[in-house]
Amino acid sequence: MRLSRYFLPVLKETPAEAQIVSHRYMLRAGMIKQASAGIYSWLPLGFKVLRKIEDIIHEEQQRAGHIPMLMPTLQSADLWRESGRYDDYGEEMLRIRDRHDRDILYTPTAEELITDIFRAHVSSYRDLPLTMYQIQWKFRDEIRPRFGIMRGREFYMKDGYNFDLTKADAMHAYNRHLVSYLRTYERMGLQAIPMRADSGPIGGDDTHEFLVLAETGESEVFFDNAITELKIGDREIDYGDKAQCQAVLEEFTSRYARTDETHDEALFNEIPEERRRSARGIEVGQIFYFGTKYSEPMGATVQDADGNDVAVHMGSHGIGVSRLLGAIIEASHDGKGIIWPEGVTPFHAGIVNLRQGDAGTDAASERLEAALIERGLDPLYDDTEERPGAKFATMDLIGLPWRITVGPRDLAQGVVELASRRTGESERLSVDAAVDRVAQIYGA
Template sequence: MRLSRAFLPTLKEVPAEAQIASHRLMLRAGLIRQTSAGIYAWLPAGLRVLRNIERIVREEQNAVGAQEVLMPTIQSAEPWRQSGRYDAYGPEMLRLRDRQDRELLYGPTNEEVITDIFGQSAKSYRELPQMLYQVQWKFRDELRPRFGVMRGREFLMKDAYSFDATYEAAVASYRRMMLAYLRTFQRLGVRAVPMVADTGPIGGNLSHEFLILAPTGESGVFYDAALEEQDWLAQDVDIEDDRSLETFFNQVTQSYAATDEMHDAQAWEKVPEAQRREGRGIEVGHIFYFGTKYTESMGVSVTGADGAPFHPQMGSYGIGVSRLVGAIIEASHDDAGVIWPDSVAPFRAAILNLKPGDADTDAICEQLHAADPEAFLYDDRSERAGVKFNDADLMGHPWQLIVGPRAAKEGKVEVKRRATNERFELSVAEALAKVQTA
């Protein structure tokens, strides 16, 4: 893509309403624009980041056997009355009526809808287990939305739901999803630590939240360094074997990790001092096991092997996809701008033409751009070099391919790694190989 033709409206000034780094940088880098309180439009570069996160989330959900569905954003109030949550949920739920005076709501979550859908279809234990997920917009009417996409009213979320015949099978599903989450966050280029959590209005008695470590996190966290040293992608876990899942789960949960609210000073003292870590964290995911809370209250049952009906066991699993964009920036930025992990960056590299109109620089820039016009953003504007450097750092491209007239005469390109500021002077072929295979 050529920057001269792209809709990437960067801002030089820091917006007055932005209180935290991610909000400031998302506005300045042209990722989002606010349309009303707590509601944002996603501009092309921001949407590319959102789609990259969605892709990784989907791949890891599919890898543990979850199947994708798509549920409506507008829900009937009736299933929520059946579960008992319609009145209990609170003012964060946006309630409305249609022209025939039917009570509706803009879904903040989907336990009731998915339980109703499952109950209409599943009749026998032979149809279990099932794990269904979606990536869908949700709405919670925050009284004071702030911090940009970190605490907005409308947000994109991945929510998954498991249905199992027994407690043991439900716990295996829970462990399978925990593995998927740890692998997802590692692929996104961030460290996310699983913490025992309160189940809140979702219900149940087994719950973990996942916090990205960032200095500006809203929660204080204490954890064993072993949790950040693990390579979850390399873990040899058989997702179809309950014993393998249990070994993995014990490895995770036996390492100390807690937020301020759940911190146990006595347990913390048992962690070797060299392994103790303290910091701040931003919640980006939450998983729950809650048994028959919804299937029982909504009258959903299937026939068992003995012919008797039973209520399937359930769990739910959420990842804040749009929240992750802000959280990643909070964990990965500097004074100059965003530092995107390679896996989620809107563009893999920026090509900076320092002298448009010079035959040598133009030729090399065109050659670089032609190698991958979708992943390389070509800054072909008639702007000063300083403007191009500042915008490239602000937008956070993992790599910069800098082409000036002196090096261009020798067929050379200066390659800059955004995260480390390392610089290399390479041939065109070497520069492409470095950027495309790193």
């Protein structure tokens, strides 16, 4: 992409309303624009990152055997009256009336609708287990939206639902989600710690929240620091293997890690003092097992092997997709701007032409751009007439992890500069060598 042809409205000044770093940088980097309180437009750069995050989630969900689908944002109130949540959910649910005076609502979550789909089409235990998910916009009419995308009213969420014959099967679905979520967050360059949590309005017994540690987090968390050593890495996971998934769950949840909702001071104090940590965290996902809470009132049953009708065991599992952008920025930035992890960066590398219009730097920059595209990479070439300082500042702000600087000084030596946004370190390489290095970094 040529920057001169792109839409990247960066701001030099920080908008007054932005209090936290992710909100400030998302506005300054031209990623989002507020449409009204807690509701944002996703400008091209922000949209690109949102898609990257979404792609990773899709890959990891499908790797775990979960089936993608899509449900509507507007849903009939009748379904929610069946589960009792139309009244229970409170003011947070956005209620709308259509021209026929029918009550509809903007989905804050989708247990009712998926259960309705399930009961209409599944009647045998042989069709289980079944886990489906979607990535769809949600709306919760927060009393006070804040922190930009982190607590918006409209937000983009992955929500998955499992249907199983027994509690044991449903717990395997729970474990699969935990494992797949750990992998998902790691691929985004995040450490998200599963913590025992409170179930809130979704209801249920077993639930873990995934928290990214950050000073600006809204949750107070307490944990054994040993848990921060744990990594999924690139180990092979067989999602059909119940024992293996259970073992991962035990590995990642046996250490003390709780939010303030479930914090137990006595248990916490059993941790050796040097490993005890209290900090703040951003909630980026939650998994629930809630048994027959929805299947029973809504009649989602199957016939078991003995011919008995039994209510299915269910769970639901969410990842805040749009919130993840904020969480990633909170976890990865410096005083100059964002530092994207390679897994979610909007462009793989930036090309900075220090003297636009100079035949030599123009030709080298274009050669770099073409060669990177040839390798299947997506570079952002700053071909504007800005001065070098302004170009560097913009690149630093939007946070591409790798920058290739093409200037007359280095080019006279036959080299360009490849610099890491994260470390600031750079090396001088020929154009071809720089392309190889970037391709190697991305495994392209």
